[in-house]
Amino acid sequence: MFNVDSTKLNPLDKKILDTLTDHAKENQAPTITEAAKLCDCSVSQISKAIKKAGFVGYKKFISYLYLGETTSKKTLDELERLKLVLQDFDPALVGQFADLLLSHKRIILFGYGPSLIVGQYFEYKLRLEVRASIATPPDEQSVCNMVDSNSLLVILTTTGQYRSFEELFHRAKDQGSDVVVISEEFNSLVMENCDRYFVLTNHRQPDTLKPHEKTRTVFFIFIEQVIHAIRGSLLGR
Numbered sequence: 001m002f003n004v005d006s007t008k009l010n011p012l013d014k015k016i017l018d019t020l021t022d023h024a025k026e027n028q029a030p031t032i033t034e035a036a037k038l039c040d041c042s043v044s045q046i047s048k049a050i051k052k053a054g055f056v057g058y059k060k061f062i063s064y065l066y067l068g069e070t071t072s073k074k075t076l077d078e079l080e081r082l083k084l085v086l087q088d089f090d091p092a093l094v095g096q097f098a099d100l101l102l103s104h105k106r107i108i109l110f111g112y113g114p115s116l117i118v119g120q121y122f123e124y125k126l127r128l129e130v131r132a133s134i135a136t137p138p139d140e141q142s143v144c145n146m147v148d149s150n151s152l153l154v155i156l157t158t159t160g161q162y163r164s165f166e167e168l169f170h171r172a173k174d175q176g177s178d179v180v181v182i183s184e185e186f187n188s189l190v191m192e193n194c195d196r197y198f199v200l201t202n203h204r205q206p207d208t209l210k211p212h213e214k215t216r217t218v219f220f221i222f223i224e225q226v227i228h229a230i231r232g233s234l235l236g237r
Contacts, residue, residue, distance in 0.1 A: 007195050107151070129231055143168060160185070185199070
């Protein structure tokens with residue numbers, strides 16, 4: 001469970017991440033020395049940029065970029081997987097996302113298929129706690145008609161593989177909106193198309209399942225904790 005935050009990156013940091021992400025699409029993983037040559041900077045600048053973005057270090061970043069989360073060699077049933085998810089759960093990320101929601105006057109939730117239903121549930125829970133305008137539009141065009149400079153667009157996706165959010169991201173940014181993606185599994189393509197990227201678990205569901213077949217249980221766990229954090233934050237003011 002971690003958060004990739006591109007809003008903290010300066011132009012050089014962003015260039016480093018973009019260069020390495022593009023390189024990974026068609027090339028083998030570079031060593032950190034090779035990465036420095038590729039990005040025309042020092043090894044220390046590579047390391048600092050990676051850590052500033054939210055990764056533990058260069059090796060971990062490269063592992064995610066090229067391999068994603070590796071599934072366990074032992075096949076786990078869903079309850080066993082969820083036990084591992086809860087062991088690794090990071091309350092700090094819950095607080096960061098709750099603060100992000102509270103800092104915006106308009107919150108737009110979006111997803112496809114079962115993820116859209118998760119967004120609708122999240123909308124219902126948020127309406128009970130915050131004064132912000134909240135909506136879960138059914139399609140990308142409706143999203144684009146709603147976003148503005150006061151908006152936080154929250155995209156929910158289990159794998160990020162069903163459809164690219166690149167065009168939606170650019171159209172939302174053209175309107176001045178902040179864009180956050182929350183996914184269960186890490187996807188480097190998703191990381192390129194948002195301001196902040198919350199990855200909920202390293203324990204991936206079986207690859208034999210299609211995106212729409214995968215459970216959304218981890219999303220609901222995260223949502224309930226976010227609602228609890230918002231409630232506590234508001235009571236403390």
